[in-house]
Amino acid sequence: MDRDKFEQIRNDDLPENLDLNDEFKLTSDVMENTDLSVFVTGPAGTGKTTLEKYFIANTKKKVVVLAPTGVAALKAGGQTIHSFFRFPPKLIDKSDIRRVLHSGLIQNLDMVIIDEVSMCRADLMDGIDYALRINREIDEPFGGVQMAFFGDLFQLPPVVEKEAREVLKKKYSTPYFFSAKVFDELDVKYIELSKIYRQINIQFIELLNRIRNKRHTEEDLKLLNTRVRKIATRSSPNGIIVLTTTNYLASTINQDRLAKLPGREYSYKAIITGKFDVSSYPTDTDIRLKEGAQIILIKNDFAGRWVNGTLAKVAGLSDNSIQVDINGSIHEVIMASWHKIEYQYNEQEDKVESKIVGTFEQFPLRLAWALTIHKGQGQTLDKLILDLGHGAFTHGQVYVALSRCTSLDGITLKRPVIHSDVIFDNRIYEFRERFVNLL
DSSP states (O other), rough: HHHHHHHHHHHHSSTOOOOOOHHHHHHHHHHHHHHOOOEEEOTSOOOHHHHHHHHHOOOOSSSEEEEEEEEEEHTSSOOOHHHHHHHHOOOOGGGOOOOTHHHHHHOOEEEEEEGGGGGOOHHHHHHHHHHHHHHHHSSSSSOOEEEEOOOTSSOOOOOOOHHHHHHHHOOOOSGGGSSSGGGGGGOEEEEOOOOSOOOOHHHHHHHHHHHHHOOHHHHHHHHHHHGGGOOOOGOOOOOOOEEESSHHHHHHHHHHHHHSSSSHHHHOOOOEEESSGGGOOOOOOOEEEEEEOEEEEESOTSSSSTTTTEEEEEEEEETTTEEEETTTTEOOOOOOOOEEEEEEEEEETEEEEEEEEEEEEEOSSOOOOOEHHHHTTTOOOOOOOEOOOTTSSSTTTHHHHHHHHHHHGEESSSSSOOGGSSOOOOOGGHHHHHHTTGO
């Protein structure tokens, strides 16, 4: 695939009126005009993803974008770490790492961007380091290539399977990426974005920041819990998404609400070609809808009629078309394509090229009376209902849920948030010892 076409795919995800603020300019300048490795972080809504895509669209460097999960890779327009380096789906050990067929590509890279780095474990980071060393034949941190890490450690953490916990405990001080041994050898410039675009009310922004750091007070919880309402999530008002802690609860709500709608149910099947892992599917392979169903659009519209995260109502259906109502305006939604890519190096032209190896075609939407907090990460919502069920169970979960909403008035709580719901892993502060003191 030629670079111009690939970059157009990426540019379609950039806002039309991009605010290239001073923080964006500084970060882009460091990445483009120095060889410093950087950790770009910041609270939810500060534009980390937008900055990353802006840089990719404008850089002259030979860059690849990698992410720990298929969904994150699709959003970033890149490739998964495991597929790029041919890592096995388990704890990464040096003995698992080999030279890859595209080592010529790796040898000619200027930069590797790791998106959603907060979801990367320490063993994976050391695996990336070793793979770059042996493929570039340079025994320096990350094989001497410039690294850019994007993510927020205060949001959802890396997944650690039961089988891996004891091994990781013995080898690393934490499972987080910054505990990797490679950072004993590498200086990383810490850049924290601070301008928040998602919310504008200062009181709400400060409340979210205290919950993000688990520095909230009783008064904060009292203010937050003024949003508690007696509400049945299976009959919540249209136009509002219920965020839940589990897939089961979200699916149950969605299927129950769909079944209660009158009229014919239509089914739309995805077209999948080439290499496309099930774990990377951006939406259901079989979308089932009725008129009146609440959906969320999951891809920016090229004509600017909606963005990723726009909530809508199904206004009309036929065997091969879907019409949606967005704030009273009716629009036809057409099939969209998501591309699974792999990188290769064009030696003649000395450039990194992106090759599409798999395609997922489907209508860019999903049922959205309910979503899990995990699937909601990255979304911006005007209104939401938070159903914590039996309670939050992982670091950053409540913060991620609340910070999806643009205002406190837009949040409805099914039950009060209590102190034990705000789970915080103090080990994330170890990153300061690695990075912040290098400012």
